[in-house]
Amino acid sequence: MNRYSSLGLTLKKTAKLSSIIAGLLAVTLIGCSQAQPPEAKVEPSKPAQSTLVSAKQNSQTLENLQKAYNGESNAHVMYLAFADQATKEGYQDIANLFKTVARAEEIHRDNHALVIKAMGATPENNITTPQVNSTADNIDKAMGGNLSSAIKGESYERDSMYPEFIEQAKADNNSAALQTFEYALAAETQHADLFAQAKANLDSRKEASRSYYVCTISGETFDRQPEADVCPSNPNGESLEQTI
Numbered sequence: 449m450n451r452y453s454s455l456g457l458t459l460k461k462t463a464k465l466s467s468i469i470a471g472l473l474a475v476t477l478i479g480c481s482q483a484q485p486p487e488a489k490v491e492p493s494k495p496a497q498s499t500l501v502s503a504k505q506n507s508q509t510l511e512n513l514q515k516a517y518n519g520e521s522n523a524h525v526m527y528l529a530f531a532d533q534a535t536k537e538g539y540q541d542i543a544n545l546f547k548t549v550a551r552a553e554e555i556h557r558d559n560h561a562l563v564i565k566a567m568g569a570t571p572e573n574n575i576t577t578p579q580v581n582s583t584a585d586n587i588d589k590a591m592g593g594n595l596s597s598a599i600k601g602e603s604y605e606r607d608s609m610y611p612e613f614i615e616q617a618k619a620d621n622n623s624a625a626l627q628t629f630e631y632a633l634a635a636e637t638q639h640a641d642l643f644a645q646a647k648a649n650l651d652s653r654k655e656a657s658r659s660y661y662v663c664t665i666s667g668e669t670f671d672r673q674p675e676a677d678v679c680p681s682n683p684n685g686e687s688l689e690q691t692i
């Protein structure tokens with residue numbers, strides 16, 4: 449079982465964001481019987497009987513996209529602040545992890561924004577100043593404790609938020625939202641694992657002894673160079689970014 453099927457995901461590595469948006473535009477106009485997550489195409493089962501789907505019918509998914517956009521926006525800012533704190537405390541490897549995860553959240557933020565805009569809405573966020581404590585506490589917060597209403601923590605996003613948003617996107621036949629949520633879920637799952645490893649080995653994580661990578665389309669995150677084909681392909685350039 450690979451990591452996607454273990455997550456119940458069906459990500460296809462050739463998915464393109466442009467096709468996600470194309471799929472979204474289709475889904476906002478044309479009713480369909482089944483979402484097609486891999487390439488976000490929407491194929492009406494009976495084209496001749498297609499019905500118009502109003503934005504109102506996707507209102508819950510749009511609301512979820514806005515929540516996710518706000519959460520990713522704040523998480524991006526928060527992790528950069530946590531990176532600075534880790535540097536001050538001498539945990540340079542942990543600082544590099546926070547910087548890398550901040551980059552992943554930025555990718556999620558921008559993916560969600562694209563889908564929101566394609567639905568004819570304006571992405572809305574409210575950036576709050578993150579509370580920064582010790583690096584050990586910050587890792588706990590990142591994993592899921594004591595965060596603001598906007599930022600729920602990686603384990604919450606993995607176990608509750610994104611799975612629920614994915615189900616709603618499926619119910620709304622919104623394949624673009626489904627795709628961006630599935631990308632985020634895959635990455636948040638990795639983030640929770642990476643932070644758990646950091647927490648368990650904090651004392652050995654002072655030296656910057658490794659490089660970090662993110663997939664430029666999905667934000668999937670690695671603490672070593674992954675296999676060449678692990679990221680969804682990026683038609684506009686590199687699909688893998690070395691952050692550190």
Ligand SMILES: [Fe+2]
Pocket residue numbers: 520552553556632635636
């Ligand atoms: Fe994220």
Ligand SMILES: [Fe+2]
Pocket residue numbers: 549552553602635636639
């Ligand atoms: Fe995350």
